Amino acid sequence: MFEWIPLAALAALVMVVGVQMVSFAHIRNVHKHREFPVYAATVAGVVAFGALAGVALGVGVAVIVSLHRLGRTKITATEQDGRHVVTVHGQLTFLAVPRLTRTLGQLPPGVDATVELDGFFMDHAAYEAIQAWRGAQLAQGGRIDFTGRSGSRIAEPAAAAHSCCRPWTPWRNHHCHDRPTRPADNSGTTDSLPDSGSGSGTSPTAGAGRKGGAHRLLSGLSSFQRNTAPLVRDELARLASEGQCPSQLFITCADSRLVTSMITSSGPGDLFTVRNVGNLVPPPGTAPAGSGDDSVAAAIEYAVEVLRVESITVCGHSGCGAMQALLKGEPDSGPEKPRTPLWRWLRHGLPSLERMASRRHSWARISGRLPTDEVEQLCLTNVVQQLEHLRAHESVARRLAEGTLQLHGMYFHVGEAQAYLLTEGSSSGTEPDEVFDRVGTGELERTGV
Ligand SMILES: [Zn+2]
Ligand SMILES: [Zn+2]
Structure with missing residues (x-):
């Protein structure tokens, strides 16, 4: 048709x-x-x-x-206030390598330079040429940044000005910059507990800083599901079917800057962890029925009796808010103004304060230097004191007598990213010296306390 x-x-x-x-x-x-x-x-x-x-x-x-x-790759080198900028327009192939090496070779050794790569393609010859040049520059103290077309960094430079979260890739993209600056009275390197004496509450700016919390939780969780969960699922499945068998009990402060698994290079199944404000271990018998202080003792009993851990570590840290609060002293309380839960808890730190003031004990110290201030002194003393409380627990005492349990005192300096381990070294008097030794990069075996 x-x-x-x-x-x-x-x-x-x-x-x-x-x-x-x-x-x-x-x-x-x-x-x-x-x-x-x-x-x-x-x-x-x-x-x-x-x-x-x-x-x-x-x-x-x-x-x-x-x-x-x-x-037709265009390679230019310019200098902008002391910083060399090498711009590459077009694709980087072996055809452009002679010009590339000539241009890069004209820069002085040990230079501070940015290489802007404008194209979307780089072949192996060009890549090797750039890497060889970068290696030589870094060896001579240079600093080389690579940026893409938009100017965003596409490779980490040797030393970045912003380095708050660089070494652990999953954390690297967190938005530590979208947080508004903290109120002036709360800035600086040390944290401090809110003053429980004044009922004024937090300032509006501090409140605004926390508003993103829910979003951050969700985006963190989904990032875990996307990136980390596939990698750890097998190991977690094994732990789920076999049950946990941690070899250490780790008692430390609730402070957010202390990441236990990071500083101990441990992962799922390694650390049985107890965290509380000030890494305090209430001595046994201080919890009258109903006062709610049994949590730490219960964890100790479970770890020592049931899990049969081989070591217990009490870990304090620099700039501890609990220690600062203890030093400042409790705000007035009376019948009309009863103690807050925070101060009821912090009373377990009072023996540390007394120990520091007492002349019977030599001062706990860090080897090679004096404690920077009272707070650091109390942080160190508190570790020693809480270890003493720990020894008083029945289950701990029994395992120590058997020789199947080790106790460790530890101090983590947040600002230095440095761990210190307590050693009882040479005695200077009747009391052993309490010295925290810096943990080096090649340490394998430490003795117990
Ligand atoms: Zn960051
Ligand atoms: Zn703390």
Whole structure:
């Protein structure tokens, strides 16, 4: 029946369909990617010589354009207030390597430079040339940044000004910068507990800083599900079926800057952890029924009796808010103003305060230097004191007598990212010296306390 359709009508139909296939958005897109010559040549070829020849012409033009571009990489070196900027426009292939090495070679050794890579392609020869140059520059104390077209950094420089969360990749993208600056009275390197004496509450700015918390939790969780969960699922499944068998009980402060698994290089199943304000261990028998202080004792009993851990560590840290509060002293309380839970808890730190004031004990100290201030002195003393409380627990005492349990005192200096371990070294008097030794990078075996 097709022979009944007039040829002119059929031709018109084909033309309408053909014209509709021309999309201006597509042309704009092609133009943006600088592929318009290819497009134009193909259209002209199809119109002049027919579809097949037109497409062949287009392919030919595309090859010529690509070759031209590969050969036309522009490499420039400029200097902006003491910093050298090497800009590479176009693709980096072996064709551009001679010019690249010549330009890079003109920079002085040990230079502070940014390399802007504008293209989307770099072949192996170019990559090796850049890496070799970077290695030589770094060896001579240089600092090389690589940036993409937008100016965003695409590789970590040797030393970045911003380094608060660099070493652990999953944490690296957290938005520590979107947090508004803390109120002035709360800034600085040390934290402090809110003053429980004043009922004024937190300032509005401090409140605004916490508003993103829910979002941060969710984005952190989904990042874990996406990136980390697939890697740890097998190991966690094993732990789930076999049950936990940790070899250490780790007692430390609730402070957010103390990341126990990071500083001990441990993972799932390694540390049975107790965290509380001030890493306090209430001595046994200080919890009258109903006072709610049994939590730490319960954890100790479970870890020592049931899990049969081989060591217990009490870990204090620099700038501890609980120690600062203890030093400041309790705000007045009376019948009309009863003790807050915080201060009821902090009373377990009072023996540490007394120990520091007492002349019977030599001061706990860090080997090689004096404690920076009262707070650090109390942080160290508190570790020693809480270890003493720990020894008084029945289960601990029994395992210590058996010789199957070790106790460790530890201090983590947040600002230095440095761990210190308590050793009872040479006695200077009747009491042993309590010295915290810096843990080096090659340490393997430590003795118990
Ligand atoms: Zn950061
Ligand atoms: Zn603390």
